[in-house]
Amino acid sequence: MLALTLNRVDSPEPVSRWPAPSTRRSRVSHPQPVTVGVIGLGAMGLGTALAMREAGLSVIGCDVSAAARETFVTAGGRCVDSPRELGEHCDVVVVVVVNADQVEAVLFGEAGLTAAPGRTGLVIQCATVAPSYAESLGARLDAAGLFLLDAPISGGAAKSRQGRLSVMASGSAEAFERAAPVLDAMAETVHRLGDAAGMGSRVKLVNQLLAGVHIAAAAEAMALGIRMGIDPEALYGVITRSAGNSWMFENRVPHILEGDYTPLSAVDIFVKDLNLVHQTGRELTFPTPLAASALQQFTAASGAGYGREDDAAVIKVYQRLAGLALPGAANDAEAPS
Amino acid sequence: MLALTLNRVDSPEPVSRWPAPSTRRSRVSHPQPVTVGVIGLGAMGLGTALAMREAGLSVIGCDVSAAARETFVTAGGRCVDSPRELGEHCDVVVVVVVNADQVEAVLFGEAGLTAAPGRTGLVIQCATVAPSYAESLGARLDAAGLFLLDAPISGGAAKSRQGRLSVMASGSAEAFERAAPVLDAMAETVHRLGDAAGMGSRVKLVNQLLAGVHIAAAAEAMALGIRMGIDPEALYGVITRSAGNSWMFENRVPHILEGDYTPLSAVDIFVKDLNLVHQTGRELTFPTPLAASALQQFTAASGAGYGREDDAAVIKVYQRLAGLALPGAANDAEAPS
Structure with a gap:
């Protein structure tokens, strides 16, 4: 096992810094x-x-x-x-x-x-x-x-x-x-x-593939956990200290816990960006099944009317299908009463 | 945006510690x-x-x-x-x-x-x-x-x-x-x-869902990046400092970069654990499309003969389908010559 140390704060450590x-x-x-x-x-x-x-x-x-x-x-x-x-x-x-x-x-x-x-x-x-x-x-x-x-x-x-x-x-x-x-x-x-030109966009595309999949996975994981009766706050505490953690899990799940879907970055941004992954895969005849699955969840969220909410609202796809009670519903004007 | 700080080392910080x-x-x-x-x-x-x-x-x-x-x-x-x-x-x-x-x-x-x-x-x-x-x-x-x-x-x-x-x-x-x-x-x-009894296993299942999806997504992202001509080491450097990072991306992608698939945890472990996610979703009639997609990739890797290799070998599914040259092939006895 590799011992990697990362001091992670909201701002990732710079690789190179201007002025140079x-x-x-x-x-x-x-x-x-x-x-x-x-x-x-x-x-x-x-x-x-x-x-x-x-x-x-x-x-x-x-x-x-x-x-x-x-x-x-x-x-x-x-x-x-x-x-x-x-x-x-x-x-x-x-x-x-x-x-x-x-x-x-x-x-x-x-x-x-x-x-x-x-x-x-x-x-x-x-x-x-x-x-x-x-x-x-x-x-x-x-x-x-x-x-x-x-x-x-x-x-x-x-x-x-x-x-x-x-x-x-x-x-x-x-x-x-x-x-x-x-x-x-x-x-x-x-x-x-x-x-x-093109290489900047290629690296950004890979980052967006990961970011989109991680947000959808965070939503799926929290939804399944809630469906199984796990306390959502406790689950967040365990996962953020475990190997299942991601930058997006740590950053977006608090929006779910607080029921605050004010868009810092909207669902429709990932509908767009994961469609760019799909388009690029099509051009290269290269399959991206994880990204495709995440794209379907963001597309469903947008179709259900959550396109302009925060991207963490992709969890509402699972909520609507399974009749879940999400935390912080009192803070969320869109939540079913 | 929340400013979350996490000192992350290979060993996550303990929530509670024995002896208590x-x-x-x-x-x-x-x-x-x-x-x-x-x-x-x-x-x-x-x-x-x-x-x-x-x-x-x-x-x-x-x-x-x-x-x-x-x-x-x-x-x-x-x-x-x-x-x-x-x-x-x-x-x-x-x-x-x-x-x-x-x-x-x-x-x-x-x-x-x-x-x-x-x-x-x-x-x-x-x-x-x-x-x-x-x-x-x-x-x-x-x-x-x-x-x-x-x-x-x-x-x-x-x-x-x-x-x-x-x-x-x-x-x-x-x-x-x-x-x-x-x-x-x-x-x-x-x-x-x-x-x-059951709650420990429920939380572990959620962690395994995320871990499995993140490993498969890391493989998909690196494979697409390599297919697009991005230098894999440079890509690892950017992603681990960006919002697309995950604990698993950071920990497993070095195995890919080194071409070292000595099993620290094997592909077949995630075939098993993501099947437990699938089984639990079936029992609860609860859909888990991201986990299902990751399960298919691990199943394909196991079927292609990589079941006992390190779980990072799930990238070989993309390699075989697209004829990719993976880094570190000289270190990997299983790599096509």
Whole structure:
């Protein structure tokens, strides 16, 4: 048996940390402060934009939603009307949208960035997308004269606001050099995963496969335990000290114990991400039966109306089928009375 | 997001630790040193028997295998020929066999303990069995005038030899009191889970569900990562610092990276334990699709000839289907050349 020691806190230990020497080189090559555009001012994008402003970058935001733009402006930010306009002002554009369709629209749509990239030389793409899409995106941006950093993020809204995200990034040396001051402002941990677009998205996909399976397994385990009459708090206490533990079990089961399904990350995120695993498996003709099983449970949860609840609500699939009484039902407006 | 801190080492932190006050009370009620019988001198039982001798208990072993008995005798131990004979000499009998069929044979077979329990007042049953079986076992031993401590163990052979196992135990106050000096000698952590036989086995079953799903998911994730061209060592480094981590991913993936499938715990153990999850779900008419999916992968691995290899060898199911090159193949005699 291997004796592995891991000091685990909510923030995993950084593998590499910006600023690194490349950051300083990069700053030399940008004697003017870098101007950064942020496309997508949702929970993650807004936090990131504000964190970058605090770090001293000049930031311009952009979002289809007027309400999202207004939130940023109220916080002292500046917005333009379209990604196309960002190209006039920004050296680097960070894309923090939900999925590949939105990436397409903001980069290649009618008022998209590539319609008039102007001053912009680098796109940092942060949405979780299929690796095959990230690869083709790199080629298409290259044809348009733009570098791509394939850079999926994780950490949640609170970490984004603190500029402490984790980034799984791949791209050319030039892309990393241009990205350095931006990554420095937005991330605590940058996993540098090679020089080709696609590799960042591949590693993120593997992480999402595991995260999704572990959340569904945590739900299944807690549901079976409750069905067998085990006290849920006691079960949590034993499992988190045993070999059955996972980062997700430890982090998400408290939501179940408290009956608090306020979405920190929603069920529908894993419907999306496990479908990306499925799509990638299909492209590679590679079977992923565990991920497929977890996908079915998240799909069932979404179909039953829990898509916008916290992803721990996947346990409600088991609850509805078996008529379980979940803990903390008094706190959960959706619980059967 | 909850900020949970866990100092995780190979040995999880104890919830409660023997000796506790009950141990001292128990010793007062046993002015003679307790004589303990150990049925089953495999890797776990032999280690436990030797650890108990070192702790000062009088220990008598028993195993159907002459080779297993001889190993214990060579180490200075004493054996008898049958569980029935143990009843003449032992206050407490610890059952450390593989499955419920073996528990049946050693307790209720022709030369089983209950044929002549004599001096024995308590059975500590350590095999992972179906909770329904543990319940009925408690009732049948009660009818025979014996207490049962339902006490599945985990930790592996090395921990058993050190007397540092983890025990998930339930039983009456009298059973715990009689068991105290024995648990003190064999365990580092005792999770005390109530006064009814069955609860220890229920909690252990939930742990095995998670452990089995996490090993199969770790195999699936690493296989997909390798298929996508990710460097396996780099992937391990990122995932163990990310939200996709699990105790099993961290502990088992190094076996894959090293190509070392020497069984610390075998594929067939999870074929057995996930079948117990399946059986329990069937008894309760409760669906466990994640566990079912993992069970199919372990069953496929066993059917392909890897049943006695380390449970990380479940990755070879993906390898064979997709023609993957696994890392460390030079170390693995079974790897395709």
